Amino acid sequence: MCGRFSLYEPSDRVARFFAVDEVAPGEPDARFNVAPSQLVFSVVCSRDGERRRLGTLRWGLVPGWAKDPSIGNRLINARAETVADAPSFRRAFERRRCLVPVNGFFEWWHDPEATRRRGRPFFVRPPDQALLALGGVWEVWHGPDDQVLRTVAIVTTMANAEVSAIHDRMPVIVEADDWARWLAPEALKRAEAGRLLRPSPAGRLQLVEVADLVNNPRNDRPETIEAVGPAT
Numbered sequence: 001m002c003g004r005f006s007l008y009e010p011s012d013r014v015a016r017f018f019a020v021d022e023v024a025p026g027e028p029d030a031r032f033n034v035a036p037s038q039l040v041f042s043v044v045c046s047r048d049g050e051r052r053r054l055g056t057l058r059w060g061l062v063p064g065w066a067k068d069p070s071i072g073n074r075l076i077n078a079r080a081e082t083v084a085d086a087p088s089f090r091r092a093f094e095r096r097r098c099l100v101p102v103n104g105f106f107e108w109w110h111d112p113e114a115t116r117r118r119g120r121p122f123f124v125r126p127p128d129q130a131l132l133a134l135g136g137v138w139e140v141w142h143g144p145d146d147q148v149l150r151t152v153a154i155v156t157t158m159a160n161a162e163v164s165a166i167h168d169r170m171p172v173i174v175e176a177d178d179w180a181r182w183l184a185p186e187a188l189k190r191a192e193a194g195r196l197l198r199p200s201p202a203g204r205l206q207l208v209e210v211a212d213l214v215n216n217p218r219n220d221r222p223e224t225i226e227a228v229g230p231a232t
Helices: 011-017 069-074 090-095 176-183 190-196
Strands: 005-007 031-034 039-045 052-059 077-079 097-102 104-109 120-125 132-142 148-158 169-171 206-209
Touching: 005 097, 011 052, 039 132, 039 176, 069 148, 090 097, 090 132, 097 148, 097 176, 104 132, 104 169, 132 176, 176 190
Parallel strands: 052 148, 077 148
Antiparallel strands: 005 031, 005 104, 039 052, 039 097, 097 132, 104 120, 120 206, 132 148, 148 169
């Protein structure tokens, strides 16, 4: 799964990196420990597929048919194996895919012989510390009193060679050559979806063990991603 990530890149650099045409007002601050239910930067495409927009969505997808938005607390991730068919995600996956910019994401390694419940945290990032584009799906929910929520879930897949050392799953990482197709407001063909939803290739990421600070989302500062051991 993907339950925490960091994005501390300035918004203007994020906008340039994704070649967006519009940046929505109200950008979030630099974040080192982003948690579910918080607003996260996302890149979405216009309905005609011509323009990219960088704005914010709330992490935790609320399907349009939901009666209670609290369902989003349970829908922070969508599994690549079922996202096209699951009732909560299939409409979003068909027409409303997005990119979630991150500098890296966190996973926890659980020693089967240890008594620690949460495990040892690792920050997973590219070796060159460039931005990553995580594959997401988003929805619009209309509630009472004209309430409108725009929410997102991050799609996960099987872990690649590096991440499998600590966890069996990882976020889908969409490479730059595939951004246009992922963002296009039209359904993916099955073969396209299978290719885009695969784990990233070996050598794409490195693991950095970090302190337990990340376990508390109130700890949102640079020390959260500082290494306590060598990168692997």
